[in-house]
Amino acid sequence: MQFFKNYFTVFFINYALLLLTKFLFSFYLGFNEIYAIFWGYKFDFAVSAFVALIVMLFSFSKILSKTLFIGLSVSFFLIQISDIFYFAESRRHIGYEITDFFVDFVPLMQTAFNKFFLLTILGFIVSAILVYLLSKIDLYQKFTKTTPLKLLAVTLLTVFFIRGEFQHIPLHPYQANEIGDVEKAQVALNSVYNIVYALSKASKEPKMLPLPQPKPQEIQQTFQTLYGDKHTSFASPYREKQPNVVLFFSESWSAKWLQPYGFAKNTTPNFNKLYEKGIKPKYMIANGHRTTEGMFATLTSFPNPLGKSIAKTQLQSYHYDSLIYFFNKKGYESIFFQGTSKDTSGTGSLAQSLGFSQSYGKRDIQKRKYPMNYWGVQDYDLYNFIFTKLPKDKPFVIGINGATTHDDVVPKEFKTKHFTDNKALNKNLNALYFSDYSLGIFLEKMQKEYPNTVYIFFADHCGGHLNGTLENYQIPFVVYADKLKPQLIDTVLSQMDIAPTVMDLIFGDYKKYLPNATGKSLFSDTKFFAPYFHNGILGWIEDGKHIEYNLQNKALKCQDNNSTQCAELKKHLLSYTYITQKLLFEGKTQEFHKYRSTK
DSSP: OHHHHHHHHHHHHHHHHHHHHHHHHHHHTTOOOSHHHHHTHHHHHHHHHHHHHHHHHTTTOHHHHHHHHHHHHHHHHHHHHHHHHHHHHHSSOOOGGGGGTTTTHHHHHHHHHHHSHHHHHHHHHHHHHHHHHHTTOOOOOOOOTTHHHHHHHHHHHHHHHHTTTTOSSOOOGGGGGGGSOHHHHHHHSOHHHHHHHHHHHHTSOOOOOOOOOOOHHHHHHHHHHHTOSOOOOOOOTTTTTOOEEEEEEETTOOGGGSGGGTOSSOSOHHHHHHHHHSEEOSEEEOSOSSHHHHHHHHHHOOOOSTTSOSTTSGGGGSOOOOHHHHHHHTTOEEEEEESSOTTGGGHHHHHHHTTOSEEEOGGGOOOOSSOOOSSSOOHHHHHHHHHTTOOSSSOEEEEEEOSGGGSSOOOTTSOOOOOOSOHHHHHHHHHHHHHHHHHHHHHHHHHHHOOSEEEEEEESSOOSSOOSSGGGGEEOEEEEOTTSOOEEOSSEEEGGGHHHHHHHHHTSOHHHHOTTOOSOOTTTOOOOEEEEEETTEEEEEETTEEEEEETTTOOEEESSSOHHHHHHHHHHHHHHHHHHHHHHHTTOGGGTHHHHOOO
16 A cells, blocks of 8 residues: 555645646736636646656665656756746747757756746745655655556556546647636646657657648638739839848747837837838738747748747658748848857758758857847847858848847846836837847948848747737738838738748749748738637638637637628638648648649
């Protein structure tokens, strides 16, 4: 009996730790949910049982059992605390991103102490107390002839918990959405289970999420509607000019905090000038929460794996029709610049696998005016470095992803402003303000030295301090060039529309040169749609209408009460998502033209 008593001792200690961290998660992040904390017990039991099994497998060794007990319990506790920080920024739990932990360990720690000082200190204090208390518990068991049977029993019991108890399918993180509310689902799920689940799949070929399979007739009707609009010819003033092109993958620039999109304070005066002079939609929808996700959607005009990136997976080895490949064929120099490390999330390698011939990161930038923040060089120094690498004898296309707004640290000598009484948000807004200040200096110098340049300004993804679902995907988008007249187009674009828009402006009909693009051109198309995916929720905006579909409980949230229109948009959402995800995971994205052709 002592053997099983020890198993459940480890089990319930870890369950208590998970409950503690989930309470912190819920109330620190403003969910204020208690019911959802306990509703997610299956995920907590699965993690607790996993720890208990590992410890009991080595219970015949005092040192091993105690080391594993303390090590796993404290590690999982700290992961749960870290998840609070990550969720505050990305609005999703840590998953496959855990593989980047050791690459970005130092900036992660610096960010934790800077932005979440009290919670970080609390986490370490509690961890120290845990080490002391857990070391007092003796789990040692002599190995006897009945030990194998006991181990088999607890193994079966652990499998029972990990499978979600009496359900007929293995426990999947997205089953948290069965609670019926996406916000409550985030409280119900613990990040440790999400991470372990992701890592258990990491060595296998990435798999497509289960999606409703529409009928062939519905798919055909959907693509005829989505791509049946008349594509008009666009007389671009840049087709014969071979202009330079600058793609701003502006780090974490959320539309919510920009004055042109309704924010009361002028956080980005230089961007605002660019906005007034450029061609822009109402706003743009990002296709993910990481730089690599924004890069893929932008350059290939194809959606990411739902909730994931292709970076560092088997999917990265497939060939995609990238916008940058076409620039290379036309004799352009292509360079990707980032203020963070090139190894962060595999951004540098992904940039080059999508066509950029050169890639530079923070370690390449030795000459700096300002100290680095926790993630990399400030945008001011990144922009100065760019000028040292631009060619003088050939046109270029460059991608820029800064590090200033990856953090909230600005140089001491830079005069900050008071935008809000919320101290944490005010620091973020001042980082945005400093990033914009650096942008203004860069643009002024660019326009003098490289007048024949087209600027495509957008964000790689949204930043923190956001609520709801849609708000986490609304980013800015502006096309600016001297020969283009300012215009506000009353529509919502997707990041997938960037490549067709650039192709249309610089080279010609994107349907000819990028036949497998899923997006549209702002210059020559009239019908637009924008998909997104957030924690088990599929979102869709089309013709000013907005719906959200819950993959778990099949619930449909519609902007208005027009049931016929809602049903039609749902058909479009599910058909587009099913086909694009199917092609992506089968490595057949270059066959998308068969679906978008309306002939």
